[in-house]
Amino acid sequence: MTGDNNHTVVNNFVVGDGPKPLSSVYEREIRYLAAADFQGRESELAAMGSFAEGDDPTGTGYWRWLAPAWSGKTALMAQFALRAPDRVDVLAFFITARLAGRSDRTAFLTTVQDQLRAYLRDSDVDCTDYGGFCDALSRAAEQARSRGRRLVLVIDGMDEDSGVASAASGYSIAGLLPPTLPDGLHVIVAGRPNPPRTERRRARPPTPSRRHQPPSHRVRCRSRRA
Template sequence: MTRSAEGLDVTRAVEVIVKSAQVPGRRGSGYRITGSTVLTASHVVSGSVRVRVRCNADTPEEWTRDAHVLSQDGDLAILVVGPPDELTPVRYGRVPERDAVLACTGLGFPRFKFRGDASSGTYRDLCHLVGSAPVLSNRRSGTLEITVSSPPDPDPDPAYSAWEGMSGAPVFAAGRLIAVITANHALEGAGRLEAHRIDALYRSGADEFRDTLGLPPLAEDLPDVLPPVTRSLELEMHQAEVASIAPLRLVGRDGELAELTEFCSGTDPYLWWQAGPWAGKTALVSSFAVAPPDGMRVVSFFITARLAGQADAAAFSSSVIRQLAEIAERPLPLGAGGPGLLPLLLTEAAGRCAGRGERLVLVVDGLDEDQGARPSVAALLPRRPPDNLRVLVASRHHPGLPDDVPGDHPLRGCRIRPSSPPPTPMTWSSGLGRN
């Protein structure tokens, strides 16, 4: 039966088992791109005297077959595995060079998934990698820097990486194969992996290799896995409000904007940006909210005691719920907007964003200006945020958190990023002009 080539397919993931003169049982990962070929990393099969691939282990469809190297380019290799099966060729995608964070997934067989013992037998189980990649990182090397949402602990043997064996694993985004895992650099920790981009083959002049993969003649012919973000009138109106708060130009803050992008693409669910008066925290977070990197959907609320109806939990709930409902594509009943809807819509909007290859970011500025009775705005922020949600809050150093924020709330233990006044002048818009 012909299987669909759309998206990551567990039945196409294979273990690559290599015998070489130096290492008799080296392991790697791979992915079936056609009924007779497997894509993997070149270093997995380097120096091999025999290569086998195993597919669908411990299922009725399990098979193990000999393979040989058909073609190589850089750290990518194509293996031929026979006899051929009826399998639709995989679909590839292109990662555009834009300020964006890309949600991605993969499948492989790393060392930390080692299971069993000598008496019952040993094996490596499958790892379903879930991560994100800031697109502009690793530009020179033509690779993706993938931040893993749940990194493994270091291997007990310092001579090994916990990720050993993951090389050759496919990386998918928006249902398309975009890269192959090739390394875990020790200096970057166990939470980051390097992947060789498919579209980088157009830079290397690897015409024959691209033809063997089945790629089109031009990179522009590959589908863009970062489609443009479309917004409804509701979200456009909110963005216009945020733009009225943001400065016309933000000078000398590129490093801090990069920090915010790194946080949103990382694994920490919360970041609390603190600064004194006139340090420019509102200028910073509003600039980020009005023009986020591609691949991020921002929901925001700016608390200010100087505007009626903009400084309490009721105003926060009403605004954020309307934004979330638009992103989640869930029509709101007439008059709906109470805080009880927040957990549901946060989960649904985060899931909807994940399905589109995006990361949902909730930005709340001015916690110190909350003027409402209980509950406080801080208490309404999620105690257990969905995996695809990042929460950025900003405030002055004092007065701290209200007493209705539970002791186990992430705000009571999250990373606090103190900020000083920027060294260069900023040009402000004519909106709220807050600090």
């Protein structure tokens, strides 16, 4: 999603001059989690923007913020998802354990499937399994490249993934992320250090990542879990 606010809503999806994959319903959820009065973090947002636009020295396509509770991770991720650089399109999921049905791979696939259907303008996109999810991501990345744009998948709250602790709905969300990303797609994830030991290996991005050092100031957040 770009940050120009010039959009209309058709059949519950935000549409306009360019692709805007966030559904209007999920955009409202992100706004609920976002900071009421976001201030600062210019350097972090600039670094994320450069990465999303293709600046990736490691060549992995993955960027990982690690920071303790109350450091403003969710506010930062929400700010980026809602106001990404103009040439960057965003798919997003905020893992939220305190909200029913918002913290496992089933919720992730359902939410991202809706966004990919809107982005590709294809109601038949099916992300109910790993193969369908990866195929849709590849199609979306190819579409972004063909339009001179970049696609970024933003996932916040990796440590709150209920599938990591219980495996009640399969495996972790991180376990769905492809080891090799298609050209044109980058992934930014955030979470607290030291996730539960169960499934710890799969709770981490499948490639090397960048570690976030919390800044000395905070963002005033409506959310209490960042």
